[in-house]
Amino acid sequence: DIVMTQSPLSLPVTPGEPASISCRSSQSLLHSDGYSYLDWYLQKPGQSPQLLIYLGSNRASGVPDRFSGSGSGTDFTLQISRVEAEDVGVYYCMQAQETPYSFGQGTKLEIK
Amino acid sequence: EVQLVQSGAEVKKPGESLKISCKGSGYSFSNYWIGWVRQMPGKGLEWMGIIYPNDSDTRYSPSFQGQVTISADKSITTASLQWNNLKASDTAMYYCARPHWDSGWHGVDYWGQGTLVTVSS
Numbered sequence: 006d007i008v009m010t011q012s013p014l015s016l017p018v019t020p021g022e023p024a025s026i027s028c029r030s031s032q033s034l035l036h037s038d039g040y041s042y043l044d045w046y047l048q049k050p051g052q053s054p055q056l057l058i059y060l061g062s063n064r065a066s067g068v069p070d071r072f073s074g075s076g077s078g079t080d081f082t083l084q085i086s087r088v089e090a091e092d093v094g095v096y097y098c099m100q101a102q103e104t105p106y107s108f109g110q111g112t113k114l115e116i117k
Numbered sequence: 118e119v120q121l122v123q124s125g126a127e128v129k130k131p132g133e134s135l136k137i138s139c140k141g142s143g144y145s146f147s148n149y150w151i152g153w154v155r156q157m158p159g160k161g162l163e164w165m166g167i168i169y170p171n172d173s174d175t176r177y178s179p180s181f182q183g184q185v186t187i188s189a190d191k192s193i194t195t196a197s198l199q200w201n202n203l204k205a206s207d208t209a210m211y212y213c214a215r216p217h218w219d220s221g222w223h224g225v226d227y228w229g230q231g232t233l234v235t236v237s238s
Contacts, residue, residue, distance in 0.1 A: 006179070042221075044225065046162075048162070053212055053214075053229065053230060054154075054162065054212070054228055055226075056217075056224060056226040059217070059224035060223070063224075095161070097161065097162055099162075099164070099225075101221060101222060101223030104167075104176040105166075106152075106178075106222065107164055107178075108162045109161075110161050111161040111162070
């Protein structure tokens, strides 16, 4: 099974400053179709998760352009160019390369 | 509008059975995988499994295989998650979710509101 490892697990950020979250997979997520099957989700307090990034680097509909995803193979990064108060919550990466699909442990972003 | 509406919160005793549901609407229910995700209190997301309603093809996480049953009824556009012998450790929020595309289960942008299951004697 593919294991997803995120870092850091806690991320205090000053509003307006950038933030970065790393996600590593124990196996390559690069499919034969050329896509890396890695999604990023945000779970805001008391809410269901919401999709931010799919296939490693594609922003979901309605996601602000301050969010960006990069990486391929086994190393991926979610970047927020300028953190806003509404970005607080827990960020998860998830691999959909092969079942059983799996999430990272989550990174809790808080505002300083 | 695509919607996934889950059944309400449940309080059960250890050893009891339970079936929770997720009703899909606003799209062709049979043609999209639906998945279940567990979130234990204060913990992260865990992928449980997925089902393709059109042919009931089901994939489970080894962690949940044999512990739960995932099913789908196309006639009522509803997916279900079932336990036959609940344990206290099944206490969690359970989410159903559907991907954006009709192939695979990635880019999951439709989520139910969650069903809280509490198992306590």
